[in-house]
Amino acid sequence: MANTSKRTQQAMAGNGADRAAQQGTAAWAHMARQQMAWAADTMAMLFRAGESIQQAQLHMAQRAALLSQQAAETLRSAETPLELASIQANLLAYEYQEGMRYFQELMQAGAKATATSAKPPREESVTATAADATAQVVEAAMNAAAPMAQAWQQMFTTAATRGAAAHH
Template identity: 60%
Template sequence: MATSKRSTSTASTDADETQALGTTGAFAEASRQQMATAVESLGVMFRAAESLQQAQLHMAQRAALLHAQAAENIRKASSPVELVSIQSTLLLYEYQEAMRYWQELMGASAKAGAEMARRRAPREAADDGVATSPGAAMMGAAMSAAAPMADAFQQMFTAPLKAAQQAQQTH
């Protein structure tokens, strides 16, 4: 009888240890997956920051070139009308560059958001049993719908700029 108590006690201890290890193993796996997701998200955020920095760099390069050209044109100007024309053209170019800059920033932000949604979609599908993420589909649809509108908005300002350039070149 003492032997059966001991074997029952040993069996229950072994079962408790196995159950504890199973729970610990599942917890460790969940923690590892969460850590991988966090590190992956940081990678996406750093790529987004790089895209934003590139947009800022391009804007600064274009602005430097634009202002250097405007300074040269101002030096060559021979009348007050030319000065006003150069300043107004510079103002229009700056407005156009601001619109382009904001468009690049929004594009970089949307790209980062879409990448995050794409990376979440497989995990959400595994968790929910759904094949695609509704958030990713909505993000893609919104970006597709916004692109022509942003292009049309930019064209609204480039047409007067082209006319001003042609007028300035003919003078």
């Protein structure tokens, strides 16, 4: 009987060790799944951030092409050197303004990516709220910079108009 009870105890201990090993394997598999899911989420976030940056670059290129085309048409119709200087000054002001807009769009894309990466899983509404707040700040900055760019443009346009009138 003593041998039977020892064998029973050994068998039971073996079953307990098997169960512990199975539980350890299940825990390890769960941890591996969580790490792989986190890596996939991170890659998705990086691709979304890249898409936002590419979108900002596309918008900047489209605006720059339109601005250059308009400047070329205006330069063709200029008659005096002062008009040429005025057109170039306006072009410079618009390029500065567009550069600032591009920089702000990049900052917005970066802020959105940072907000997305800092969030715990499944809190998309917090990310949307942070992105909306960032968009509002960017819009306010653009609205604040617009009068300065317009005043600078008017300064050169007025000087060019006076100079052209003096030549005629």
